[in-house]
Amino acid sequence: ASDVGEMHEDFKTLKEEVQRETQEVEKLSPVGRSSLLTSLSHLLGKKKELQDLEQTLEGALDKGHEVTLEALPKDVLLSKDAMDAILYFLGALTVLSEAQQKLLVKSLEKKILPVQLKLVESTMEKNFLQDKEGVFPLQPDLLSSLGEEELILTEALVGLSGLEVQRSGPQYTWDPDTLPHLCALYAGLSLLQLLSKNS
Amino acid sequence: MTMFENVTRALARQLNPRGDLTPLDSLIDFKRFHPFCLVLRKRKSTLFWGARYVHTDYTLLDVLEPGSSPSDPTDSGNFSFKNMLDARVEGDVDVPKTVKVKGTAGLSRSSTLEVQTLSVAPTALENLHKERKLSADHPFLKEMRERGENLYVVMEVVETLQEVTLERAGKAEGCFSLPFFAPLGLQGSVNHKEAVTIPKGCVLAYRVRQLMVNGKDEWGIPHICNDSMQTFPPGEKPGEGKFILIQ
Numbered sequence: 001a002s003d004v005g006e007m008h009e010d011f012k013t014l015k016e017e018v019q020r021e022t023q024e025v026e027k028l029s030p031v032g033r034s035s036l037l038t039s040l041s042h043l044l045g046k047k048k049e050l051q052d053l054e055q056t057l058e059g060a061l062d063k064g065h066e067v068t069l070e071a072l073p074k075d076v077l078l079s080k081d082a083m084d085a086i087l088y089f090l091g092a093l094t095v096l097s098e099a100q101q102k103l104l105v106k107s108l109e110k111k112i113l114p115v116q117l118k119l120v121e122s123t124m125e126k127n128f129l130q131d132k133e134g135v136f137p138l139q140p141d142l143l144s145s146l147g148e149e150e151l152i153l154t155e156a157l158v159g160l161s162g163l164e165v166q167r168s169g170p171q172y173t174w175d176p177d178t179l180p181h182l183c184a185l186y187a188g189l190s191l192l193q194l195l196s197k198n199s
Numbered sequence: 200m201t202m203f204e205n206v207t208r209a210l211a212r213q214l215n216p217r218g219d220l221t222p223l224d225s226l227i228d229f230k231r232f233h234p235f236c237l238v239l240r241k242r243k244s245t246l247f248w249g250a251r252y253v254h255t256d257y258t259l260l261d262v263l264e265p266g267s268s269p270s271d272p273t274d275s276g277n278f279s280f281k282n283m284l285d286a287r288v289e290g291d292v293d294v295p296k297t298v299k300v301k302g303t304a305g306l307s308r309s310s311t312l313e314v315q316t317l318s319v320a321p322t323a324l325e326n327l328h329k330e331r332k333l334s335a336d337h338p339f340l341k342e343m344r345e346r347g348e349n350l351y352v353v354m355e356v357v358e359t360l361q362e363v364t365l366e367r368a369g370k371a372e373g374c375f376s377l378p379f380f381a382p383l384g385l386q387g388s389v390n391h392k393e394a395v396t397i398p399k400g401c402v403l404a405y406r407v408r409q410l411m412v413n414g415k416d417e418w419g420i421p422h423i424c425n426d427s428m429q430t431f432p433p434g435e436k437p438g439e440g441k442f443i444l445i446q
Contacts, residue, residue, distance in 0.1 A: 014247050039445050053445065055253075058241070060443050062347045067443045075444065091241060095248050177208050183247035 011128035014183055015121075018190050024085035025194060028069075032076035035069040036086070037195040040093070041108065044101035047094060054090040057083060092187035095180070096161070103157040104188060108196055112150045116157060117189040118142060123163060124182055127174045138170040161185045202365055202395045206312065211404045214357065220404045221252060226395070228254050232402045234272040234319050235259045236353045237410070252351065252407065257339050259352050259410065263331040263418075269324070272317040272356075312363050314403060318355035324420065333416040344412075349430045351407035352420055358403065364396045 028036065043050045060067050061083055068075040078086070093101065107113055119142050126136065143165075146154060155165050162178025165171075207222035214220060223232055231254035232238070238252040260268070333340065343350060397403075409424045412431050421428075 017245060017247070036445070054241075056443055059346055065443060067445065069445050088245065091245070092248060177205055177212070180208070180248040181204075183245075187248075 011125050014124075014128075014186065018187050021085040021088045021187075022190055022194050024081045025089070025191065027079075028082060029076060031071045032069050032078075033195050035071040035076060037192070039069070040192070040195070041105055044093065044105050045098050047098050047101070050090060050094050050101075054087065054094060057087050057090065061087070089187060089191040092184040092191075095184035096188060100157060100160045100185070103153060103160070104192060107150075107153055107157060108192055110150055110153065111196075112146060112154065113189055113193040113196060115143070115145060115150075116154050117186070117193055119154065119165075120158060120163070120182060120186050120189060123172055123174065124179075124186060127176075128179070130174055131176045133173065133175050135171050135173050138165065138172050140170055143167075143170065158182075158185070203397070206365060206397075207403045210312070210314070210357065214404070220357070220406055222404045223402055226397065226401070229402045231256070232353055232356065232405050233258075234317055234353055234356055235269075237262070238351050238353060238407060240349055240351055255339070255350075259327075262334055262337045262340050263327070264334050264416075266331040267326075269327045270320065272319050272323075312365070312397075313360040314357050315360050316355060316357050318406075319352075328419065333412060333418045335415045340412075344431045347429070347431060347433075349428075350410040352410050353405050354408050354420070355406040356402045356404070359397055359399055359401045362396060362399045364394055 025033065025036070043053060057067065059065075061080065067078045067083055069078060093104075096104070104113075107116055122139060122142060123136075143151060143154070151167070158165060161181040161184075162175050163182055164173040164175075166173075203226045204222070204224055207224070211220045211222040223229060235258040237255045237257045237259060239255060241251050241253060408420045408422070409428060410430050411419045411421060411424075411428065413419065414432075
């Protein structure tokens with residue numbers, strides 16, 4: 001019954017899983033996506049409230065209740081698949097610490113989510129099945145577009161998931177025990193990037 | 200990732216690679232993951248970041264009719280770990296019940312984690328099943344039944360034998376504690392803690408099995424279950440059509 005334990009999958013499987021869920025969110029109208037982004041921006045950094053929302057949504061799905069997103073001019077009714085997908089991403093976001101959630105909001109404001117997503121994706125792609133800790137070179141152009149503040153923000157965000165980036169080199173330290181956290185960060189970044197794309 | 204999570208994940212990996220031992224995420228919750236504790240499973244979750252079980256405030260014994268208490272969970276082995284964070288590097292099983300790990304970096308050399316596994320004995324469970332029925336009117340059960348939740352019982356735990364203070368060897372600490380983060384209120388939370396004290400008897404990892412309820416007060420904990428099984432018989436949920444607004 002319990003299928004927690006270790007994961008047997010590769011990065012491609014994670015990427016496909018995340019893509020499947022983002023596609024469901026993408027089906028929301030622009031107003032719906034914008035409303036969802038606003039809601040999440042307010043909740044990120046408040047872990048308890050995020051968890052409460054997760055539980056409420058789970059309950060609503062179980063009971064077959066309808067869920068709507070507050071929006072103007074008209075509230076947006078969520079399909080079951082959209083609720084499922086939102087629940088998936090809430091699960092990922094609640095894995096992150098409050099500090100990371102706040103850093104995500106800050107990154108959203110600074111519009112650096114695509115760079116952060118690329119950084120996480122690139123390192124995971126190379127090391128997903130790597131079960132030994134090690135230091136690896138980082139593609140220099142991955143961070144070259146970031147200014148000092150953005151760099152610090154990014155280092156902190158990924159560092160809190162266990163991906164230590166060193167500017168000298170540049171290089172990063174891979175720690176296989178942090179993989180679940182990085183997977184959650186990857187999913188969280190994917191969702192927020194999608195939602196912020198057209199906003 | 201917190202030090203506690205690092206340790207529990209490394210422990211689960213070491214004791215039960217690719218198995219169903221679930222590492223505990225949060226030190227504060229350990230008392231709610233003892234044997235017989237009832238936990239909920241997150242409805243929509245993934246293998247990739249786990250965290251599938253959520254604690255409740257009840258144990259199986261709380262929701263059964265009063266009666267004799269089961270025997271204490273049995274101890275099925277002690278283990279000793281050194282430098283848990285480096286377990287993956289040079290883990291080596293010397294004798295069946297002892298794992299010694301040499302480390303290179305990470306935890307302080309003096310940190311040794313002594314743990315034991317405790318599990319609910321099959322006979323204890325059988326006796327409990329024979330002697331005590333479900334307290335059908337228990338408010339918690341009523342609520343869970345109404346919500347159609349699936350309940351799981353913690354059947355096995357890995358817990359600490361001694362209090363232990365684990366220290367991180369301080370790589371990358373401090374690099375985020377820049378004034379830049381002060382407006383975000385992150386100064387305190389971004390700085391990594393360098394030590395954590397894990398109390399004696401603290402659950403670090405656990406195994407669960409699904410609770411099944413038949414009729415009003417019959418219950419069981421099957422050995423094998425799958426995703427389609429439901430704790431409460433289907434068709435008992437009231438189907439109100441409420442709206443929930445997100446914002």
